[in-house]
Amino acid sequence: MEPLLGELPLRFSRLPMFPFFDLAHYAASVLSLKEQRGAVEISCHSPIACWFSAMLYCFGGSILSSLMLGEPPVAFLANTTNVLLASSVWYLIFYCPHDLFYRYVSCLPIRLLVSGMKEVTRTWKITGGVTHAHSHYKNAWIVMIAVGWARGAGGGLISNFEQLVRGVWKPETNELLKMSYPVKVSLVGAVLFTMQHTHYLPVEVHNLMLFYTIFLVVVKVAMMLTEFRTSPFAVLENALGSFLFGFQPVCMKAKAKAKVSYNGGTPVNESTSGGETGDSVKKRHAKKTE
Amino acid sequence: MEPLLGELPLRFSRLPMFPFFDLAHYAASVLSLKEQRGAVEISCHSPIACWFSAMLYCFGGSILSSLMLGEPPVAFLANTTNVLLASSVWYLIFYCPHDLFYRYVSCLPIRLLVSGMKEVTRTWKITGGVTHAHSHYKNAWIVMIAVGWARGAGGGLISNFEQLVRGVWKPETNELLKMSYPVKVSLVGAVLFTMQHTHYLPVEVHNLMLFYTIFLVVVKVAMMLTEFRTSPFAVLENALGSFLFGFQPVCMKAKAKAKVSYNGGTPVNESTSGGETGDSVKKRHAKKTE
Amino acid sequence: MEPLLGELPLRFSRLPMFPFFDLAHYAASVLSLKEQRGAVEISCHSPIACWFSAMLYCFGGSILSSLMLGEPPVAFLANTTNVLLASSVWYLIFYCPHDLFYRYVSCLPIRLLVSGMKEVTRTWKITGGVTHAHSHYKNAWIVMIAVGWARGAGGGLISNFEQLVRGVWKPETNELLKMSYPVKVSLVGAVLFTMQHTHYLPVEVHNLMLFYTIFLVVVKVAMMLTEFRTSPFAVLENALGSFLFGFQPVCMKAKAKAKVSYNGGTPVNESTSGGETGDSVKKRHAKKTE
Numbered sequence: 001m002e003p004l005l006g007e008l009p010l011r012f013s014r015l016p017m018f019p020f021f022d023l024a025h026y027a028a029s030v031l032s033l034k035e036q037r038g039a040v041e042i043s044c045h046s047p048i049a050c051w052f053s054a055m056l057y058c059f060g061g062s063i064l065s066s067l068m069l070g071e072p073p074v075a076f077l078a079n080t081t082n083v084l085l086a087s088s089v090w091y092l093i094f095y096c097p098h099d100l101f102y103r104y105v106s107c108l109p110i111r112l113l114v115s116g117m118k119e120v121t122r123t124w125k126i127t128g129g130v131t132h133a134h135s136h137y138k139n140a141w142i143v144m145i146a147v148g149w150a151r152g153a154g155g156g157l158i159s160n161f162e163q164l165v166r167g168v169w170k171p172e173t174n175e176l177l178k179m180s181y182p183v184k185v186s187l188v189g190a191v192l193f194t195m196q197h198t199h200y201l202p203v204e205v206h207n208l209m210l211f212y213t214i215f216l217v218v219v220k221v222a223m224m225l226t227e228f229r230t231s232p233f234a235v236l237e238n239a240l241g242s243f244l245f246g247f248q249p250v251c252m253k254a255k256a257k258a259k260v261s262y263n264g265g266t267p268v269n270e271s272t273s274g275g276e277t278g279d280s281v282k283k284r285h286a287k288k289t290e
Numbered sequence: 291m292e293p294l295l296g297e298l299p300l301r302f303s304r305l306p307m308f309p310f311f312d313l314a315h316y317a318a319s320v321l322s323l324k325e326q327r328g329a330v331e332i333s334c335h336s337p338i339a340c341w342f343s344a345m346l347y348c349f350g351g352s353i354l355s356s357l358m359l360g361e362p363p364v365a366f367l368a369n370t371t372n373v374l375l376a377s378s379v380w381y382l383i384f385y386c387p388h389d390l391f392y393r394y395v396s397c398l399p400i401r402l403l404v405s406g407m408k409e410v411t412r413t414w415k416i417t418g419g420v421t422h423a424h425s426h427y428k429n430a431w432i433v434m435i436a437v438g439w440a441r442g443a444g445g446g447l448i449s450n451f452e453q454l455v456r457g458v459w460k461p462e463t464n465e466l467l468k469m470s471y472p473v474k475v476s477l478v479g480a481v482l483f484t485m486q487h488t489h490y491l492p493v494e495v496h497n498l499m500l501f502y503t504i505f506l507v508v509v510k511v512a513m514m515l516t517e518f519r520t521s522p523f524a525v526l527e528n529a530l531g532s533f534l535f536g537f538q539p540v541c542m543k544a545k546a547k548a549k550v551s552y553n554g555g556t557p558v559n560e561s562t563s564g565g566e567t568g569d570s571v572k573k574r575h576a577k578k579t580e
Numbered sequence: 581m582e583p584l585l586g587e588l589p590l591r592f593s594r595l596p597m598f599p600f601f602d603l604a605h606y607a608a609s610v611l612s613l614k615e616q617r618g619a620v621e622i623s624c625h626s627p628i629a630c631w632f633s634a635m636l637y638c639f640g641g642s643i644l645s646s647l648m649l650g651e652p653p654v655a656f657l658a659n660t661t662n663v664l665l666a667s668s669v670w671y672l673i674f675y676c677p678h679d680l681f682y683r684y685v686s687c688l689p690i691r692l693l694v695s696g697m698k699e700v701t702r703t704w705k706i707t708g709g710v711t712h713a714h715s716h717y718k719n720a721w722i723v724m725i726a727v728g729w730a731r732g733a734g735g736g737l738i739s740n741f742e743q744l745v746r747g748v749w750k751p752e753t754n755e756l757l758k759m760s761y762p763v764k765v766s767l768v769g770a771v772l773f774t775m776q777h778t779h780y781l782p783v784e785v786h787n788l789m790l791f792y793t794i795f796l797v798v799v800k801v802a803m804m805l806t807e808f809r810t811s812p813f814a815v816l817e818n819a820l821g822s823f824l825f826g827f828q829p830v831c832m833k834a835k836a837k838a839k840v841s842y843n844g845g846t847p848v849n850e851s852t853s854g855g856e857t858g859d860s861v862k863k864r865h866a867k868k869t870e
Binding site for chain 3: 357
Binding site: 042043044046047048049052066070071072073074077078080083094095164165166167168169 | 647648649650716717720721722723726727740749751752753754756757758759821824825831
């Protein structure tokens, strides 16, 4: 496809993330933090917890991958410029008088732009993670996938502990139990770039980066415009799931139960998790009865 | 005893763990995971969380000791062969059609063999941990004990966080509050091998390995055959406990209370922990009253 | 001020912490552990959890800062003398017959001395943390503040996980959400010593150490003598808070609500956190209703 696209992929792969794309990433992250339930109240009575939470949202990926590779998790703080950038975005979004900045950023066109640019940074993060892991362990492709995934999904995977900073604790759910779309797509990306890096995928890295990014941005924008929430992998997942993991009697029963209760109105996961996580479920019921 | 046993201990200490003993360790670990409440449901609706949980069971020791020594906790993923081995054991035990493999492995004779071989790997893990810690800190015997213990007990000590992956959270119990037998025996082993390594114990390492392993295997098998659940250290513990820690008025009262309520039918720990861990206990009571 | 104070600051800055000040730090830490609700019961039925908890209290700062800088968190165990010192203090305070030692240490004059000396070690910890971070990252002042703070506040910042060891879990509160005085003053100290270290503060380090320590000790002793519990920074905080973070409509409402409910008798934080941390709050209400 070189002749077709010419220099474009190569030039694209040399796109600098700093400062504009980083800014967009920080803005999108802090926006999603502000839209968390109770985040605004936290921002009022303990700005430091709020700032810490925001940093976990913005730099979660690098923190997690550093922990995984036994490097200093505070390394990201050494990049003073980026931290100050993220902090000022956090300050403007949370504390700007009359929420002016928040309103401005969260109006649809700006929001689309910001979210699109954030998705671009995801590609860079994943490739960065894969290469970094490769520099530690030669051809340990599992490590490469893991670190690439951690770098790309970042905030999502440590959400339980990010919530803990804000005094929220939801043990009955985590991103491994019920993956959100960004976590899934980061995993797919990590696998692709690892395969490319270990030459199992006969594509040049800058072509892969271009097409993966286009996919990310298009899907993200489409998801935001249409209220279409189910992940584009749903079909693939179900096929793969029932092919690999579907042969177990209990699971088949669970699925059947799930279908029934789904027609009955309650979401699938609720019912399949009926027997699971005794305490948490009990708690949930308790809450309902309260 | 050299003439008596001849070459046996030396040859035994050169026994390779890979692949058969490792396989047994993975099988035993994944079996105990599958027998956790709610694990099967998890395996149905989120295989990735289940796989992650299984890896924590299989490689918990190396993960924990890496964290303690500031090394990359993902190092175990670099050993691709072992990870694939563990993963395939996990797959067969959880997703084999009609649970054939699970039924096969969990029938008593096989189970005895597997559990016995798993205990052998424990010795190797502990010695490995002690030597590894020694290579970091010369003669820091506390570190050697800690790392040896972590490597040997592994999964048990991080069980709270392993459960969190499956959406279960039981803060009111952990392996330090109420040690299980494997954790205890690993601690004893770590102490013994550290003393041997620092020459306070005038035994050759391969003799110690042989006798410690024999002890492990015999006790384990005995525990599985007879439904005898109390640890063989119970007597020693009580003696030591009341000698070292028994002189405090409150504890004496607690013990008295415990005895009473024990005759009354409720387990000791329940009553002694009466005042302790206010919230968790409240919760438990709340649940009962619900 | 050199002529005025002469050699005093310099000599003071060369004061050795080992063994007396360290001893005082261990005593004060273990005392505050023993005064935690339910700690004594734990000490009866699982001394190991209690010991581990005590070590987290005594060495929390060095553990946390090691984790942040990707160094072995067990490093503190390599300093056998200090660990044995702390352990014997722990043993005497928890298990001395008839609580003799505890009663002796917790009588006011001794307690004042011990607490005062503990505050002195705080200065040394903070300066140590700042210098140590500087040796890793040149002029990364955010890292220096973070590590200095972690080393100085230590136990407080990891309190959630220290409680977890004792089977207590209070997700709805942590030291970032609602800072205690020691955590605040450590943060201030970390900022000051970092500014001094990066030459933004034109003071010599030993002068700063002297005056910061005097401030710590005086405030601590005053707090213990008078039942005056509000932090000396309260005024400054409120001014700064309303100047920096006060312009947001929601916060103003929250503050108003807070004031009202405060006059109404319930504490501020309770009411401002009305919307926040849904679950935890629900739980708290549930408890009340129980």
